Amino acid sequence: MAEPQHLKDHYQEARIFSRRLIVALLAIVALLGLLLARLYNLQVVNFNNYVTQSDRNRVQVQALPPTRGLIMDRQGKLLADNRPSYTLTLIKEQVNDLPGTLNLLSELVELREDELEGFHKRLKQRRRPFEAVPLSYRLSEEEIARLAVNEYRLPGVKVSAELVRDYPLSDLLAHSVGYVGRINDREMAKFDEESYRRYSGTHTTGKIGLEKQYESQLLGEVGYQYVETNARGRVLRVLERIAPKPGANLELFLDAGVQQEAIVAMGERRGAVVALDVKTGGVLALASTPSYNPNLFVTGISYKDYNALNRSLDLPLFNRTIQGQYPPGSTLKPMLGLGALHHRVVDPSYRVRDPGFYQLEGEERLYRDWKREGHGNRVDLRQAITESCDTYYYDLAFRMGIDSIHSFGSNFALGRRTGVDIPSERKGLWPSRQWKRSARGLAWYPGDSLNVGLGQGDVLTTPLQLAAMTATLANRGKFIQPRLVKRIEGEDTPAVVQQMYSVSDEHWDYIFSAMKNVVHGLRGTAQSIRRGMNYKMAGKTGTAQVVGIAQGEEYDSEALIERQRDHALFVAFAPVDAPKIAVAVIVENGEKSSKAAKVARRVIDRYLEIDAELEQKRQQQELENAHNNNRVQTDVTTLEQGNRPIPQQSSGLLPTSSSGNPLS
Amino acid sequence: MSVGDFQRRMPEASRDLRRPVGVLQRWHIDWPLLLGLLLITVYGLVVLYSASGQDFHYVKRQSVFFLIAYGVMFTVAQVRLHVLEYWAPWFFAAGVVLLGMVLVVGVGAKGAQRWLSIGGFRFQPSEILKLAVPIMMAAYLSKRLLPPRFRHVFFSLVLIGVPTLLIMRQPDLGTSLLIATSGLLVLFFAGLRWRYILGAVGVLLASAWPIWMFVLHGYQRQRILTLLNPEADKLGAGWNIIQSKTAIGSGGIYGKGWLNGTQSQLNFLPESHTDFIIAVLAEEFGLLGVLALIGLYVLVIGRGLWIAVNAQNTFGRLLAGSITFTFFVYIFVNIGMVSGLLPVVGVPLPLVSHGGTSIVTLMMGFGILMAIGTERRRVSIG
Known part of the structure; x- marks a missing residue:
């Protein structure tokens, strides 16, 4: 069919267009309605939600x-x-x-x-x-x-x-x-x-x-x-x-000066120094050598630095003061002697013949004294402590028996954590009959008691425990839990105190004088350190055999030999008649206990020196204060024409090293 | 034009002859349309100042674009409709050839080839097609017996399909769909039979799955999925929609005040001065501000439809109807997209979003509308 171009009906087309336009108009109305409904939904219905969301966007x-x-x-x-x-x-x-x-x-x-x-x-x-x-x-x-x-x-x-x-x-x-x-x-x-x-x-x-x-x-x-x-x-x-x-x-409580002295005195040696304030239990120095620079760890230590520290034979990361467990050796002798006196196992007149060894009845084995020829025929307790006579203590330990030894020693923080306020403290080992049965499955033999009496065998103590034991001795049986922190934001930390059952004063005096003899007696084992000392120190030396050696292929023989030497130990407190500071020193492989004693002497010297300076300063301050106070007071009296007594409390407001101590 | 047509129009023409002719009419300017456009322009510039982070640079640029665009509009308004109708096929053919060139020698950005660079001047041939397609369609269909027969419909679809597919290849799905829409609208206004329309809808629904699988690109699918569930990817693809909805919603009825929108001023809103500018307006001027803008748009659309109804011939009617309705489609798609009703397709808000080419194209369209609206006087006087 041919296209009927001339039959185009313009009115018809206009009508079609108009009808379509109406449809389009309806569509526009409908779609606009949809948009408006959407906007209404967003801006009116959900307005609060979106305001919250927009604030959350904006505010952080x-x-x-x-x-x-x-x-x-x-x-x-x-x-x-x-x-x-x-x-x-x-x-x-x-x-x-x-x-x-x-x-x-x-x-x-x-x-x-x-x-x-x-x-x-x-x-x-x-x-x-x-x-x-x-x-x-x-x-x-x-x-x-x-x-x-x-x-x-x-x-x-x-x-x-x-x-x-x-x-x-x-x-x-x-x-x-x-x-x-x-x-x-x-x-x-x-x-x-x-x-x-x-x-x-x-x-x-x-x-x-x-x-x-x-x-x-x-x-x-x-x-x-x-x-x-x-x-x-x-x-x-x-x-x-x-x-x-x-x-x-x-x-x-810690004094950087005392700490410094301890570190310097230790020199290149490995070991530990712990100094306690006898009256408060405060830790004055806590040194483990060698040490390391803690600043390295703050923002992340490099692998190289860390490996160097971690692989060092000298274990610088190891905190010997609370984690190092050493046999205490003869440093236990004063405490055991006191126990023996208290339990009436011995008395000051009791004497033992020392041929250089001790033998249990019916046993072949000789328990040797450190001195081959012995300490003489009439060794009493004082001499046994002063000269560290082993034979006397074999006898003492045998007669006292493990049960008494264990229970008495337990009063001195042995075999348990002292509770010091830094983490990872080890508790050492203070053997007992029950311990041996449960840990080893063996009965207790008298020979075991002899070892404990010499601070050997299974006995292990941390340097902090030894210092706490010494402080407890100096305090005549009052154990104060050692702590480093004196005040938190100006608030005193509480002292945790345990008073052991009373031991008569005459026993204490006896042991103290024996310990004083260790340093000040002619035949004392630590008499080499007493020169120039202007105060009296009570101490006890000790040496401990190195039990196990960590074997390593890289160890050269000289280092190996060096590391097999005995540890040198020394515990002390001073001044004897009014104890202020108790110290325990361990010099690893130091061989001679006098090496440890020298460190202790320097630490105590320094502490007493600083203490004297502080005391002097305090008195000066007090004087000045009292002076100022008086002047103010005079002004007040002249103003008021009154006659009131001068208040004396001003000195009490001054912060002093001992005023915050609830025990003194 | 037949004698009969002329005679039928005579009584109306003689009435117009008696009316005095003003300056605006003489220069083919439709004053209600111009008023609406000017109001939208001013409102848009005010919002743009805030949306661009209070940067006067963008406002100046946009003003220059508007000056050019109004100039283009006045020029186009002087063009006689039969000239436009005569040149429509050449205009259309040139556009399609340029589109083909884009695919071969085009300049791209973000994985899409949309630009053509001739002598240092860059432009998007797809903009030409925005007008060339409806003009071509109107010219073609107005010469046919309406409602169009099947073969005319088929040929029309070929005419629409060629540029649509070329633009889709760039790829620019949003523009290609809008251009197809402007052509299809001409078909619709020409009286496309409902059975064809319903049949096409049926075929589209049936082919939805193959289109999804084989035609759409990954990012296009993602946009649709994001629309369905924007919460799924808060910091990625869903970010834009969540932020724009938050901006609109938090504006409430009265808005946060000019320059006080936190979403837009603190950069949470992406594309705030281009595609997402309505969110800035909604946040700062609230629902009332949005209603005011839509009111102005309705004024322009209404006048456009009035011009279409009163157009002197079918070509004018179809073209005016398509231009006006396409303008509405832009508005609907943009606001629908920013408010989360439609997928994000990258359509600017007409006359408000920052961007020169889209404004010039739109104003050219309004120039054609004015030419159609004043055509009667031309015929009568001339």
């Missing part, structure tokens, strides 16, 4: 980490401080070319392999977009300057300042104060909701020592700020701020 909560509490010694010297440290961070989203940027950075700053490794690890972890990822810590001034100059070439690279823990005395107090380090995955796994809240914004936690023990007090309370940010996370303004509460400051 940022944690403000609190400043960690400071740790200072008894004279206020800072042992743990916070100082600003500059950290190099990258915002990945703003870095155009990551490998190129890292290359450029490695030219500008020193980037260690492990830092890069850690950075890539952190980069893979879940994080907010535009969050800065740390790359390198502790930038030097020069590095910061170099980065600033090249800033234009480094988009997304930032240098941020944060407070980082610092130990100004470095290795002096590594074992007592400890250190903080980055929170690791294992610690994170133990976190509960509350911990997550408290540690938001804080990246470190106490790992060992006081830093770990007092973590919750030192940490402080996290603060918050509500900030308005843009989509890139940049803070535009602070809407509200809740300031963080800094952590509590710790004031220690």
Whole structure:
């Protein structure tokens, strides 16, 4: 059919168009209605939801980490401080070319392999977009300057300042104060909701020592700020701020001067020195040598440094004072002697013949005295302590029996943790009949008692236990739990005291005088240290055989021989008639106990010296204060024309080294 | 034109002759349409200032675009309709050839080749087709007996299909669908029989699955999936929709105030000065602000439809109907997309979104509308 062009009906076409236009108009109305319904739904019905969502977009909560509490010694010297440290961070989203940027950075700053490794690890972890990822810590001034100059070439690279823990005395107090380090995955796994809240914004936690023990007090309370940010996370303004509460400051009994003296006196030697304040149980010095620099751990120690520390034969990371377990040797003799007196096993007139050995009835075995020819025919307790006569003590131990030895020794913190306020304390071993039966499945033989009486065999003690035992002796039986922290944010820490059943004073006096003879007697085993001493010291020497040697192929024979030598021990307190300080010293493989005694002498000397200085200062202050007070008082009296008594309490307000002690 | 036609029109023409001819009429300007467009322009610039992060640079650029676009509109309004009708096939053919060139020597961005660079001047040939397709369709169908017969419908579909497929290949799904729509609208206004329409809808529904599997690109599928469940990928593909809905919703009835929208001013809203600009308006001026803009749009659309009804011939009617309705489709698709009703297809909000080519094309369309609207006077006077 041909196309009927001339039959085009314009009116018909216009009518069709009009009808279609009406359909289109209806469609427009319907679709507009749909749009308006949608807008009504968003802007009116769900208005509140979207306002909340838009605020959540805009407003973010940022944690403000609190400043960690400071740790200072008894004279206020800072042992743990916070100082600003500059950290190099990258915002990945703003870095155009990551490998190129890292290359450029490695030219500008020193980037260690492990830092890069850690950075890539952190980069893979879940994080907010535009969050800065740390790359390198502790930038030097020069590095910061170099980065600033090249800033234009480094988009997304930032240098941020944060407070980082610092130990100004470095290795002096590594074992007592400890250190903080980055929170690791294992610690994170133990976190509960509350911990997550408290540690938001804080990246470190106490790992060992006081830093770990007092973590919750030192940490402080996290603060918050509500900030308005843009989509890139940049803070535009602070809407509200809740300031963080800094952590509590710790004031220690410890004296950095005494500690220093102990470390210096130990020199190159391995070993431990513990000094306790007899009256308070406060730890004056806690030295384990060799030590290490705790600052290395704060921002992450390098593998190289860590391996060097961890693989060292000298075990610098090992805290000998509370974890080292040594046979106490003859240092137990005064305590055992006291027990024997108390249990009436011996009395001062009891004497023993010493041919240089001891024999149990019906046994072949000879128990040898350290002195081959013996100490003579009439050895009494005083001589046995002064000269450290073994034969006397074999006899004493045999006659006293393990049960009495065990129960008496238990009063002196042997075989249990002293409860000192740093973690990971070991408890040593103070053998008993029950212990041997359950641990070894064997009955107790009299020979075992002889070993215990000499502080050998199975007996193990930590240097801290020996110091606590000595302090308990000096306190005439009052055991005060040793502690490092004297005040937390100005509040005195409580003393935990155990008073053992009373031993008569005459026994104490006897033992004290015997111990004094060890140092001051002509034949005392530590008489070599008494020259120039202007006070009286009570002490006891000891040597302990090295039981097991860790065998290693790399050990050269000379080192091996050196490490097989006996440990030298010395315990002491001074001054004898008014004891202030108790000390225990162990010099590993020191052979001669006099080496340990010399260290103890230096520590005690230094302590008494500092104490005298402090006392002098205190008196001077008191005098000045009293003077000032009087003057004020005079003014008042002239004003009031009154005649009231002058108040005397002013001196009591002064902080002194002993005023805070609830025991004195 | 037959004598009969002329006679039938005479009484109306003589009435118009008696009316005084004003300046606007003389220059083929339809004043209600111009008023609506000017109001939208000013409103759009106010919103753009806020949406571009209070950067006057964009407002200046946009103003320059508008000056050019109004100039183009006035020029096009002077063109006689029969000239347009005569040149329609050449206009259309040129557009298709340029589209073909895009696929061969085009310049691309973000995985799509849409631009043609001739002598340092870059433009999108698909913009030409936005007008060339409806003009071609109107020219073709107005010469046929209406309602169109099957073979005319078939040929029309070929005419629509060629540029649509070429643009789809770029790939630019949104534009190709809008261009197809503008052509199909001409068919619809020409009286396409309902049985064809219903049949086509049936075929489309049946072929939905093959299209999904073989025609759509991965990112296009992703957009549709994101629309269905934007929460699934909050920081990725769903980000835009979540942020724009948040912006619109948090505006409420009265809005947060000009320059006070947190979503847009703090950069949470992506594309805030281009495709997503309605979200800025909704956040800062609230539902009332959106209603005001839609009111202005309705004014323009209403006037467009009035021009279509009163057009002097079928070509004018069909073209005016298609241009006006396509304008509405742009508005609906953009607002629907930003408010989460439709997939994100990259359609700007007419006359408000920042961007030169789309404004010039739109104003060219309104120029044609004005030409159609004032055609009667031309015939009568001339």
